[in-house]
Amino acid sequence: MARSLRRILWIVPTLVVVSGLLFWFISPRTSAAGGEVRPGAEPAPLFFQPSPRSVRERAEGAVHRLAAGADADGRAAAELVRLGGAALPHVLPLFDTLGPEARSRVALALAPVGRRMGTRSDELDDPSGAVVFWMRFWQDRAIDFRPQIVKRAVRRLAAGTSAGRREDVLVLDTYALPELIAGLEPLASAADVPRAARLTDALAHVSGVPWRVHPQATVEQAARISRDWQRWWRENRTDFDTLDGVDRVFAMLTQTQYGRWAESVVYGKLGTLQSGEPVLVVAKQRAPLTLWLVTVAWLGCLLSGIGIGLWSSVQAVTDRLLATAALALAATPLSWLAIEAAPASASGRALTGGLVMALVGGLLVARYQAAASRRELPSEHVQLRRAFGATPLRAIALSFRNASAVVVSLAGRELPTVLSATIVVEHALGLPGLGTVTLVAVAGGDVAWLMAFGLACATLGALLQVLSDAMLGLVHPAVARAFLEREVRS
Amino acid sequence: MSRLPRFAGWAAASVLLVVACAAIAASFGRFAAEEAEAARHLAPSAEHWLGTDGRGRDALAVLLHGSRSMALLVWTTVLVSLVVGAALGGPAGWGGTLGDALLARAVELSSTLPTLIMLAVVRTWEGGDTLLAFALVLGLSRGVELGRLLRAELLALRSTDWVLAARALGASPSRILVRHVGAHVLSPLWVSVVLTAVHVVALETALTFTGFESDRPTWGTLLGDEAAPRAAASAALALAIATLGALYVLGRLLEARLDPRRRRRVPHGRGWARR
Numbered sequence: 001m002a003r004s005l006r007r008i009l010w011i012v013p014t015l016v017v018v019s020g021l022l023f024w025f026i027s028p029r030t031s032a033a034g035g036e037v038r039p040g041a042e043p044a045p046l047f048f049q050p051s052p053r054s055v056r057e058r059a060e061g062a063v064h065r066l067a068a069g070a071d072a073d074g075r076a077a078a079e080l081v082r083l084g085g086a087a088l089p090h091v092l093p094l095f096d097t098l099g100p101e102a103r104s105r106v107a108l109a110l111a112p113v114g115r116r117m118g119t120r121s122d123e124l125d126d127p128s129g130a131v132v133f134w135m136r137f138w139q140d141r142a143i144d145f146r147p148q149i150v151k152r153a154v155r156r157l158a159a160g161t162s163a164g165r166r167e168d169v170l171v172l173d174t175y176a177l178p179e180l181i182a183g184l185e186p187l188a189s190a191a192d193v194p195r196a197a198r199l200t201d202a203l204a205h206v207s208g209v210p211w212r213v214h215p216q217a218t219v220e221q222a223a224r225i226s227r228d229w230q231r232w233w234r235e236n237r238t239d240f241d242t243l244d245g246v247d248r249v250f251a252m253l254t255q256t257q258y259g260r261w262a263e264s265v266v267y268g269k270l271g272t273l274q275s276g277e278p279v280l281v282v283a284k285q286r287a288p289l290t291l292w293l294v295t296v297a298w299l300g301c302l303l304s305g306i307g308i309g310l311w312s313s314v315q316a317v318t319d320r321l322l323a324t325a326a327l328a329l330a331a332t333p334l335s336w337l338a339i340e341a342a343p344a345s346a347s348g349r350a351l352t353g354g355l356v357m358a359l360v361g362g363l364l365v366a367r368y369q370a371a372a373s374r375r376e377l378p379s380e381h382v383q384l385r386r387a388f389g390a391t392p393l394r395a396i397a398l399s400f401r402n403a404s405a406v407v408v409s410l411a412g413r414e415l416p417t418v419l420s421a422t423i424v425v426e427h428a429l430g431l432p433g434l435g436t437v438t439l440v441a442v443a444g445g446d447v448a449w450l451m452a453f454g455l456a457c458a459t460l461g462a463l464l465q466v467l468s469d470a471m472l473g474l475v476h477p478a479v480a481r482a483f484l485e486r487e488v489r490s
Numbered sequence: 491m492s493r494l495p496r497f498a499g500w501a502a503a504s505v506l507l508v509v510a511c512a513a514i515a516a517s518f519g520r521f522a523a524e525e526a527e528a529a530r531h532l533a534p535s536a537e538h539w540l541g542t543d544g545r546g547r548d549a550l551a552v553l554l555h556g557s558r559s560m561a562l563l564v565w566t567t568v569l570v571s572l573v574v575g576a577a578l579g580g581p582a583g584w585g586g587t588l589g590d591a592l593l594a595r596a597v598e599l600s601s602t603l604p605t606l607i608m609l610a611v612v613r614t615w616e617g618g619d620t621l622l623a624f625a626l627v628l629g630l631s632r633g634v635e636l637g638r639l640l641r642a643e644l645l646a647l648r649s650t651d652w653v654l655a656a657r658a659l660g661a662s663p664s665r666i667l668v669r670h671v672g673a674h675v676l677s678p679l680w681v682s683v684v685l686t687a688v689h690v691v692a693l694e695t696a697l698t699f700t701g702f703e704s705d706r707p708t709w710g711t712l713l714g715d716e717a718a719p720r721a722a723a724s725a726a727l728a729l730a731i732a733t734l735g736a737l738y739v740l741g742r743l744l745e746a747r748l749d750p751r752r753r754r755r756v757p758h759g760r761g762w763a764r765r
Contacts, residue, residue: 007594014598022602026611364685371677402646406678409642412597416631420606424696439700442610450611454602461601465594476646 007466022454023258052251054243059087067102077109085173086240092138107131117171154179158195173206181233184226196222271448279452290433293422300358309369353425372403405476412468512558531717540721549721555707564687566625574633583644600634610702632686643675
């Protein structure tokens with residue numbers, strides 16, 4: 001029991017390693033495996049980001065490209081606009097280090113940010129005027145770009161509506177995002193909805209993401225939009241925040257394709273398929289059929305395999321027939337059998353598919369069972385009972401416990417084989433299970449689906465493994481003794 | 491023991507047949523692919539004895555060339571699986587908890603994705619459609635299964651009286667493993683080796699059928715080609731000869747030779763049941 005519990009606890013760290021290896025295995029030709037990559041942005045590394053990028057690095061990179069005149073496609077300017085107010089503490093102090101032309105280019109690129117902040121000055125579009133505007137802005141407002149000031153401004157906006165309070169927050173632009181997001185919580189009663197409406201309005205304005213809570217919305221509607229904002233912030237936080245100390249180390253792991261995927265799994269998201277459908281929704285729709293097929297095939301092949309194997313272990317003719325049939329079936333494509341035997345109805349096709357898999361698998365399992373039984377039948381205790389008049393059937397029953405170790409061991413390992421067969425049968429019979437989606441995912445390099453499918457298989461496989469081990473200890477006294485010896489030694 | 495020569499004859503004939511096919515393939519000139527649309531799925535004729543496949547290739551040529559790649563694939567996979575199985579299963583069944591834990595992790599790892607999907611993923615990699623890649627992935631997967639099987643056998647055998655007796659007489663663990671236990675685990679291992687060979691072709695066929703066809707000529711390509719039934723039937727027959735003859739018979743021969751309990755007494759057949 002303790003051994004089984006320990007094995008179950010081992011599943012979690014194993015799944016972490018397994019998911020990493022699986023990610024490596026299925027990702028080599030996919031650039032954006034861990035999540036969306038903005039057009040023009042470099043894809044994240046697979047597992048380790050030696051130089052994680054925060055708003056400082058992004059802003060400085062954009063300024064250098066603009067200053068060097070290397071922004072023909074406008075990406076650097078667009079990046080500065082997206083980063084907005086959060087980038088200003090890193091961009092505006094650089095003005096003193098830039099030449100006049102470079103300074104003008106950067107100042108002009110910031111014009112949309114200025115307008116978003118509520119500035120109506122024509123200076124923003126004039127090369128020399130824009131430089132003067134931003135230098136004056138930083139002289140006047142640098143003191144406002146501090147966490148305490150932002151917190152107070154957002155708290156005032158949350159407390160009540162007034163044009164001045166809103167302007168105080170909007171002028172900080174994206175620099176206020178962390179406090180605006182934090183201010184959305186708690187959202188427990190109708191009294192919290194107006195606050196959420198004011199804050200989401202400011203959030204939508206500075207980020208350009210149109211998720212606003214209507215002042216008359218219900219608590220549930222407001223809570224849903226709040227959750228959307230929290231998720232958006234998790235995915236985009238490092239674009240608007242600086243990274244220092246532990247945050248930087250953490251970002252080395254999270255600013256990777258695997259890190260993004262793992263983060264989304266921790267928050268209960270398995271991503272979306274390339275077709276746009278959520279992985280969980282598709283899995284819920286298709287899993288029942290596949291699970292049914294797997295169960296029929298798995299139980300069918302074990303039960304029939306044990307029965308046929310035991311019988312053929314004492315019947316030479318049956319054994320030869322079994323061997324021939326098993327190999328003949330193995331030489332016949334599973335899809336042929338399934339297609340030829342399938343009726344027209346969907347349920348009939350599913351049943352046929354399950355039975356075909358059980359038949360083929362059963363004959364193969366029977367080979368193992370027959371080999372093990374043939375080895376156990378001559379043992380002394382069975383021969384002794386035979387000498388005292390036990391029937392052949394009784395002798396088989398006596399040898400079964402020891403001879404079942406191989407099949408019980410196989411039962412824990414059969415799942416991937418059965419799943420492979422299920423995928424082929426689903427494809428052959430046009431059954432809408434998980435297999436058909438998985439084949440499309442492999443062909444299209446859909447990492448989100450393959451990771452989810454792989455993790456589900458690994459979890460199920462590991463649990464079956466523990467169950468199979470526990471069964472092995474129960475049915476085979478020598479195995480139980482070996483386990484016990486090992487426990488004592490360790 | 492009187493049945494051994496018959497087994498040996500069958501095994502030798504089957505092995506020779508497969509080897510001959512592989513040898514003929516090297517000098518078989520008609521493999522030059524006729525990729526033209528018109529040459530696809532042609533009926534058997536004097537020029538193409540088994541017709542042509544879905545790519546317009548002579549089915550007989552594909553069959554012969556396939557025997558060569560299949561033989562290579564099967565033996566490489568079997569070799570990899572045996573090495574991996576012994577390396578994982580031996581310490582897990584005979585050693586301490588570390589070996590057991592290693593095998594458990596390997597099993598969990600190999601059950602992450604069905605082998606079919608792993609092979610399909612590898613085949614979609616650039617340069618992934620090679621014999622070695624296929625043999626390595628499948629060999630590793632089957633090797634873990636073999637290791638698990640070996641572990642179960644060793645766990646059952648390590649507490650038997652004769653092992654305890656050997657230990658009491660001062661035999662070292664490695665001597666007990668090689669001299670006494672080794673022979674007892676060969677029987678299930680050979681069953682697994684035969685099934686590994688069958689798996690190779692079954693998976694190759696399944697991959698072809700599910701749309702991940704190889705550029706190499708394989709029996710799987712013919713087996714999965716429903717539009718060329720005669721070529722497919724020939725491939726099935728070739729597979730049956732190879733597995734039934736070369737592997738199954740050879741496996742049974744070695745099983746009968748090597749398993750000490752079966753050497754001692756074979757309580758098999760009606761005679762035993764009537765006793």
